[in-house]
Amino acid sequence: MTNKTLPEGLHPDTLALRVAVERSQWGEHSEALYMTSSFVQPDCATAARRFANEEFGYTYSRTCNPTVTSFEQRLAAMEGTECAIATSTGMSAILLVALTTLKAGDHVVCSQSMFGSTIKLLGGEMARFGIETSFVLQTDVQAWKAAIRPNTRLLFAETPTNPLTDLCDIAELAELAHAHGALLAVDNSFASPVLQQPAKFGADLVVHAATKLLDGQGRVMAGAVCGTKALVDKVMGTFLRSGGLNLAPFNAWVVLKGLETLSLRVKAQSAAALQLATWLQSHPKVARVYYPGLTSHPQHALAMRQQNGMGGSVLSFDVVGQGAEQLRAHAFHVADSTRVCSITANLGDVKTTITHPASTSHGRLSEEQRQAAGIGQGLLRISVGLEHLDDIKNDLCRGLDTLP
Numbered sequence: 001m002t003n004k005t006l007p008e009g010l011h012p013d014t015l016a017l018r019v020a021v022e023r024s025q026w027g028e029h030s031e032a033l034y035m036t037s038s039f040v041q042p043d044c045a046t047a048a049r050r051f052a053n054e055e056f057g058y059t060y061s062r063t064c065n066p067t068v069t070s071f072e073q074r075l076a077a078m079e080g081t082e083c084a085i086a087t088s089t090g091m092s093a094i095l096l097v098a099l100t101t102l103k104a105g106d107h108v109v110c111s112q113s114m115f116g117s118t119i120k121l122l123g124g125e126m127a128r129f130g131i132e133t134s135f136v137l138q139t140d141v142q143a144w145k146a147a148i149r150p151n152t153r154l155l156f157a158e159t160p161t162n163p164l165t166d167l168c169d170i171a172e173l174a175e176l177a178h179a180h181g182a183l184l185a186v187d188n189s190f191a192s193p194v195l196q197q198p199a200k201f202g203a204d205l206v207v208h209a210a211t212k213l214l215d216g217q218g219r220v221m222a223g224a225v226c227g228t229k230a231l232v233d234k235v236m237g238t239f240l241r242s243g244g245l246n247l248a249p250f251n252a253w254v255v256l257k258g259l260e261t262l263s264l265r266v267k268a269q270s271a272a273a274l275q276l277a278t279w280l281q282s283h284p285k286v287a288r289v290y291y292p293g294l295t296s297h298p299q300h301a302l303a304m305r306q307q308n309g310m311g312g313s314v315l316s317f318d319v320v321g322q323g324a325e326q327l328r329a330h331a332f333h334v335a336d337s338t339r340v341c342s343i344t345a346n347l348g349d350v351k352t353t354i355t356h357p358a359s360t361s362h363g364r365l366s367e368e369q370r371q372a373a374g375i376g377q378g379l380l381r382i383s384v385g386l387e388h389l390d391d392i393k394n395d396l397c398r399g400l401d402t403l404p
């Protein structure tokens, strides 16, 4: 027999390598990639039972695929939730949450400094379906509380945020949501389960842009929602199977392999980010550094408590300058002078990336929304990878040291 039942109580690092669906009859060591749209049925009577959900069996990859199931089971084990459901992208995971927890007339409260597309989706597109959205200051629990109405069904937070690394206290928000009969969803893309498991602090739904840290090598788009069987498996699963927001088996397989090295990568990238943030803080051409691992971060204590003592792999900094135009020119100069770092929107990659949020990820927001989110023209975001740190420092010096 090729399958052994895993014992109880294994550590997350072990689960990240071992949880998967059963091996096939061939006993493959690395999980198989089931690249097939449908599954052959042994006979018509079995097919009828499977389609009627009277017996489990794979039928069609929009409803279920073993490679996708392996990714879902492994991620759920790492997040400490009953189950997970995989989606085609991070945004389709957020769409799935919105379309299954909200209906016309409902209200959602979210942080005003969330991922740009999330703000557009929840605050813009959803309005056409009669869903109301309030945006609040991420760090202020009183603001979240004040925004709650009788029809509030969902609180949506992202911690730490992109690009300013603001945190929110997940346990406090969960308590607040539950006191008002609402659910708390947390986008955990920036931290990953290695740094924080939001469900342990009371979050009902944990959302992932698996495109980012979970893949970790910038290869595929993927997303997931983790939570209870009742909500994720039943309600979201039913919607996903009809709505077709599925993750493709190939992409699931890539991310499944990514999970195997997640812990090593996140810890190494987080340690490098702390060193880089500390170094940037003392650079004369840097006005301010945003990184939860620094004691200068206003929520440093919360970060250490909530994020397993680590700051994460993403940091941001403001270059020196006067006025929007000069700040933008300075930021562009620093990013354009790099020869190792990639100017690209992905993050959580093992290759270090640098972006100018005000003109890219947050470029579609109005100036007002951008100001509310605190994203200035002099801001640069770095997602620290695994290159030798001296090479990254030298790369940034090319631009920083030649600023006027």
Ligand SMILES: *Cc1c(COP(=O)(O)O)cnc(C)c1O
Binding pocket: 089, 090, 091, 092, 115, 117, 118, 158, 162, 187, 189, 190, 208, 209, 210, 211, 212, 221, 222, 223
């Ligand atoms: C990238 C990202 C998303 C969206 O994920 P996609 O896979 O690009 O759709 C959502 N939330 C956060 C925090 C992200 O960084």
